[in-house]
Amino acid sequence: MSELTINRLLEALLEGNQSLAVVESRKLLENDVKPERIVTEGIESAMTQLDAKCTVEQFNLLEIMLVGRAVMEVMKVLYPTDGSPPDTKGIVVTGALEGDVHDLGKNILRIVLTAKGYRVVDCGTDCPVEKLIDTAAQEAALTIGVSGLITTVIPQVRQVTAILSERGLGHIKVMAGGAALKQATAESLNVDFVAQTAFDGVHYIDQILEVK
Amino acid sequence: MNSIERINAAVSFETPDRVPVIAQIFGHAAVLTGVALGEYVRDGELLARCQIKALEHYGYDAVFAVMDVNVETEAVGSALEYRVDNYPFVKSYALSEITDLDSLSVPDPYDAGRMPELLKAVTILRREVGDEVLVVGCVLGPITLATQLLGIKKALYLAIDKPESFDRLLDFSTDVIIRFGTAQIEAGAHLPIVFDPSASPAVIPHQFFREFELTRLTRVFASFKKAGAKANWLHIAGPTDPILPYYPQAGVDIANIDYNADPLAAQQVLPKTCIDGNIKPLSFVEATPEEIASESARLLNLFADRGGYILSSGCEIPPESKPESIAAMVSATR
Numbered sequence: 001m002s003e004l005t006i007n008r009l010l011e012a013l014l015e016g017n018q019s020l021a022v023v024e025s026r027k028l029l030e031n032d033v034k035p036e037r038i039v040t041e042g043i044e045s046a047m048t049q050l051d052a053k054c055t056v057e058q059f060n061l062l063e064i065m066l067v068g069r070a071v072m073e074v075m076k077v078l079y080p081t082d083g084s085p086p087d088t089k090g091i092v093v094t095g096a097l098e099g100d101v102h103d104l105g106k107n108i109l110r111i112v113l114t115a116k117g118y119r120v121v122d123c124g125t126d127c128p129v130e131k132l133i134d135t136a137a138q139e140a141a142l143t144i145g146v147s148g149l150i151t152t153v154i155p156q157v158r159q160v161t162a163i164l165s166e167r168g169l170g171h172i173k174v175m176a177g178g179a180a181l182k183q184a185t186a187e188s189l190n191v192d193f194v195a196q197t198a199f200d201g202v203h204y205i206d207q208i209l210e211v212k
Numbered sequence: 213m214n215s216i217e218r219i220n221a222a223v224s225f226e227t228p229d230r231v232p233v234i235a236q237i238f239g240h241a242a243v244l245t246g247v248a249l250g251e252y253v254r255d256g257e258l259l260a261r262c263q264i265k266a267l268e269h270y271g272y273d274a275v276f277a278v279m280d281v282n283v284e285t286e287a288v289g290s291a292l293e294y295r296v297d298n299y300p301f302v303k304s305y306a307l308s309e310i311t312d313l314d315s316l317s318v319p320d321p322y323d324a325g326r327m328p329e330l331l332k333a334v335t336i337l338r339r340e341v342g343d344e345v346l347v348v349g350c351v352l353g354p355i356t357l358a359t360q361l362l363g364i365k366k367a368l369y370l371a372i373d374k375p376e377s378f379d380r381l382l383d384f385s386t387d388v389i390i391r392f393g394t395a396q397i398e399a400g401a402h403l404p405i406v407f408d409p410s411a412s413p414a415v416i417p418h419q420f421f422r423e424f425e426l427t428r429l430t431r432v433f434a435s436f437k438k439a440g441a442k443a444n445w446l447h448i449a450g451p452t453d454p455i456l457p458y459y460p461q462a463g464v465d466i467a468n469i470d471y472n473a474d475p476l477a478a479q480q481v482l483p484k485t486c487i488d489g490n491i492k493p494l495s496f497v498e499a500t501p502e503e504i505a506s507e508s509a510r511l512l513n514l515f516a517d518r519g520g521y522i523l524s525s526g527c528e529i530p531p532e533s534k535p536e537s538i539a540a541m542v543s544a545t546r
Binding site for chain 2: 059060061062063065066069099101104107150151152154179180183184188
């Protein structure tokens with residue numbers, strides 16, 4: 001019974017049908033299926049299938065936003081307190097630096113990371129580099145994700161790794177993404193990785209965990 | 213040939229004296245002239261003066277009366293925050309909910325927000341360059357304006373949850389665009405470029421473009437031609453390969469392609485449409501002039517036999533770009 005319903009949840013998520021996904025996840029809970037299993041076999045499975053579909057050429061925000069919205073609604077059903085599981089694979093601090101007020105791409109990354117079992121602490125937009133680094137230090141973050149839609153933030157992006165090293169936080173990896181930053185190389189931005197899409201970013205963070 | 217004749221030749225696949233070159237310079241004209249970007253986007257006379265100085269400096273084939281992507285939404289009722297050295301952004305959208313749409317009206321371009329300043333810039337630029345150099349105005353595309361009126365997240369969810377309401381929002385956006393673009397042509401623009409980043413396949417699936425955007429773009433371009441536009445120029449950033457086949461149907465004469473679109477694939481699907489692009493915008497900040505010259509030569513070579521080409525960047529040349537790199541692109545056509 002639960003397997004059948006988990007498949008229904010999976011289909012509802014991939015369709016981006018949030019109301020059906022919520023109904024199916026409630027049914028699963030009523031049938032004593034543990035939230036952890038719903039996350040692993042439903043949500044993570046949906047994200048894996050979406051990931052396989054979203055190559056760089058076929059990545060579009062709308063489809064991911066729809067699946068993401070359904071995922072976040074199911075998360076609220078599973079974990080009513082704060083919408084995320086008590087256990088996390090790791091913490092990722094995200095932000096758009098001073099002068100950049102765009103947040104859609106960063107929010108997509110947050111959804112994908114949350115669905116894949118990470119906790120995201122978002123510093124928002126127009127964020128000073130120091131605030132981003134302070135937050136990463138406080139949260140013992142695995143990675144900092146810097147988003148940039150405008151090229152003028154690049155000089156700030158270049159500072160992040162250097163400041164982390166100065167403060168003895170060189171173990172925190174720095175990843176960049178967004179329409180402007182993804183045109184650059186990791187070397188020129190002085191970061192560890194440049195993500196072409198949100199899923200590309202998640203793969204990188206998964207790799208960091210594997211190495212650890 | 214002058215610039216207009218050269219561009220006309222490229223659009224009609226005749227042989228120009230040289231390949232036209234258009235540097236998509238908006239805010240960079242302010243930086244080059246030592247003017248604060250925050251002032252440039254609010255003062256039509258200043259904008260025109262900076263554009264003329266940039267034209268004199270670089271000697272390319274078009275000037276732009278382009279402020280930023282928020283002119284229409286501000287005129288409709290969104291509140292913006294202006295910044296000294298950056299483009300403004302929307303603080304609160306004209307629509308907090310789609311149900312407010314009936315309370316909005318199509319703004320008068322001669323009165324609303326910064327629209328009159330943009331028209332002033334167009335008039336001055338045309339007076340200065342006459343029919344020697346292309347004077348380009350700017351409007352947003354319907355989907356992009358819809359996302360600028362309601363916020364992109366709400367607008368895209370609306371398209372799925374209440375498609376009939378999204379249709380109404382797009383129709384309203386289309387009316388705003390036609391009124392504003394027509395006023396730009398009346399003020400002296402040879403054409404308004406249609407800038408539609410939210411219609412990119414990076415944002416919406418190409419089927420969604422076909423179903424929601426194509427008929428509206430067709431209406432926009434037909435209106436502009438009727439008003440006297442020299443050509444219809446569509447600018448959609450990102451990997452546009454899947455939507456390029458729709459461009460001729462929409463009435464597009466010049467198709468901008470971004471750095472992540474394939475020029476050869478574009479040539480195949482647009483055999484009779486002039487193409488402009490597609491140097492990576494960030495390379496004008498990061499690369500050397502020699503690298504820009506080499507990339508320009510590569511593109512000129514790719515289009516040498518076909519023609520129907522304007523050398524350009526894939527998207528806006530960033531304000532902080534190196535002048536010598538922009539000059540290298542222009543020189544490549546000489």
